[in-house]
Amino acid sequence: MSRRPPVTPPTFRSGELRDPALTAALRTLELTVRRRLDGVLHGDHLGLIPGPGSEPGDAREYQPGDDVRQMDWSVTARTTHPHVRQTVADRELETWLAIDLSPSLDFGTGVCEKRDLAVAAAAAVGYLAGGGGNRIGAVVGTGVHTRRVPARGGQLHTQAMLRSIATTPHAPDGTRGDLRGLIESLRRPQRRRGLVVVVSDFLGPIDWERSLRALSGRHDLLAVEVLDRRDLELPDLGDVVLHDPETGRTREFTTTEQLRADYARAATEHRDAVRRAVRSCGAPLLSLRTDRNWIDDVVRFVAARRHSFGAPVKGAR
Numbered sequence: 001m002s003r004r005p006p007v008t009p010p011t012f013r014s015g016e017l018r019d020p021a022l023t024a025a026l027r028t029l030e031l032t033v034r035r036r037l038d039g040v041l042h043g044d045h046l047g048l049i050p051g052p053g054s055e056p057g058d059a060r061e062y063q064p065g066d067d068v069r070q071m072d073w074s075v076t077a078r079t080t081h082p083h084v085r086q087t088v089a090d091r092e093l094e095t096w097l098a099i100d101l102s103p104s105l106d107f108g109t110g111v112c113e114k115r116d117l118a119v120a121a122a123a124a125v126g127y128l129a130g131g132g133g134n135r136i137g138a139v140v141g142t143g144v145h146t147r148r149v150p151a152r153g154g155q156l157h158t159q160a161m162l163r164s165i166a167t168t169p170h171a172p173d174g175t176r177g178d179l180r181g182l183i184e185s186l187r188r189p190q191r192r193r194g195l196v197v198v199v200s201d202f203l204g205p206i207d208w209e210r211s212l213r214a215l216s217g218r219h220d221l222l223a224v225e226v227l228d229r230r231d232l233e234l235p236d237l238g239d240v241v242l243h244d245p246e247t248g249r250t251r252e253f254t255t256t257e258q259l260r261a262d263y264a265r266a267a268t269e270h271r272d273a274v275r276r277a278v279r280s281c282g283a284p285l286l287s288l289r290t291d292r293n294w295i296d297d298v299v300r301f302v303a304a305r306r307h308s309f310g311a312p313v314k315g316a317r
Contacts, residue, residue, distance in 0.1 A: 007032055007295045008111045009120035012166040026162055029123045036295050037127060037302065059083045067282060094151050094192045095129040096219075097122055097138040097161075098185075100200035101168050102177025103245035108228050110290030117226040117288045118199045119166050124298050125197050125222075126158040136161065141182035142171040143246070148185075174248030180208040187214060198283075199224040201231065202274045204246070209277040221283035225274070228290045232267045234260045 009032075010025035059075045062082035072085040099122060105114040122138065129136055130153075137151030138161050147168055149161045179200055186196055196219045198212065215221060234255050243250045253259065278285045286301045288294045 007036075007293055009116045009294060011112060011116055012119050022163065022166065026123075026159060026166065029120060029162070030127070030159070032295060033120075033124050033127045033298075036299055037124070059085050065284075092132070092153075093129060093134045094194035095125065095134065095136045096151065096186055096191065096194065096196050097125060097136070097165075098182050098196065098198045098200075099138060099140045099165055099168075100177060100179050100182060100198075101140055101165075101171075102143045102179075102200075103171050103173065103175050104177060104201055104203050105226065106170055106245060107230075108290040109230050110228060110292075112290050114201055114226045114228055114290060117290060117294055118224075119162065120294055121197075121199050121224045121226065121286075121288060121298075122165050123162055124295075125224075126162060128302065129195060130155070130158055138165060139182060139185050140165055140168050141178060141185075142168060143175040143177045144171045146182065146185055151191075173245055176246045177204065179204070180211050183208050183211040183215065187211065190218075193218055195220045195222065197222045197224060199226065201226050203231065203270075206273055206277050209281065212278070212281045212283070216281045216283065221281060223278045223283045223285045225285060225287045226289075227287065232271075233264045236260065 010029055059072045062084050066084050070084040072083045075083040099118055108114050126136055133153055135151040135153045138149040140147040149164050196215055202225055237255050239254050241252050288297055
């Protein structure tokens with residue numbers, strides 16, 4: 001059996017794409033997402049994670065990773081096995097995307113840049129959370145300014161939102177990202193209960209955990225991590241010049257075996273810390289990489305979440 005060729009997200013370099021090229025790139029992205037996810041989702045569905053339903057659904061046995069706040073103690077006592085109560089998602093779900101497009105995402109050594117993956121992730125969430133009167137909005141931060149797209153429903157609005165994300169200007173060199181500030185922008189003013197999706201490479205200090213946990217008290221959360229292999233390891237290239245786009249600093253290094261080992265260890269420790277922080281906020285983590293088939297990773301994630309949370313709900317109200 002032949003392997004499916006990798007799917008590469010379109011390149012969205014600000015200033016390089018003009019209509020109709022931008023429209024064609026967004027249309028290609030939409031078709032890619034729909035074609036692959038239609039085979040995973042059938043009929044009405046809950047999307048990436050169950051919404052904050054207003055009506056109780058069926059009880060099922062507890063599985064590791066379930067929200068303990070959903071424990072059904074009466075069923076647990078009756079069966080002597082821990083059970084959680086599923087909720088029926090509200091018919092009109094409001095989803096907010098927090099898209100980090102700081103300078104560290106303007107980079108990629110795989111088949112695309114991390115910025116392209118961020119737009120692709122937004123497109124996937126737009127399809128999964130859209131439809132049925134649901135509304136979706138976005139806040140996009142570059143470290144210099146924040147672009148806001150109000151939450152509205154409809155396919156035309158989703159396309160306009162993706163266009164706004166894809167055409168967000170790049171921040172000047174030496175600009176530090178502000179993920180905490182981006183997350184805080186979703187806390188005030190207070191928004192309707194719904195789903196919040198944070199898309200970032202999560203590099204830099206983990207000063208956003210408290211803000212993310214505050215959101216978890218009102219919203220369901222999903223974190224999407226976009227990474228390049230060079231975020232995780234250095235190649236054996238001898239003398240190299242490395243530039244940090246968020247500090248503007250440039251330094252020359254010799255990539256010795258010890259340096260590469262220290263770099264890989266520090267990268268692993270940081271990723272582990274990010275996972276712990278996200279998990280402590282009750283959010284699942286979807287990892288996308290520039291050297292992998294991103295749509296396959298999305299499909300696997302969605303399929304796993306559907307299995308964890310049970311069958312699709314029909315006639316959700």
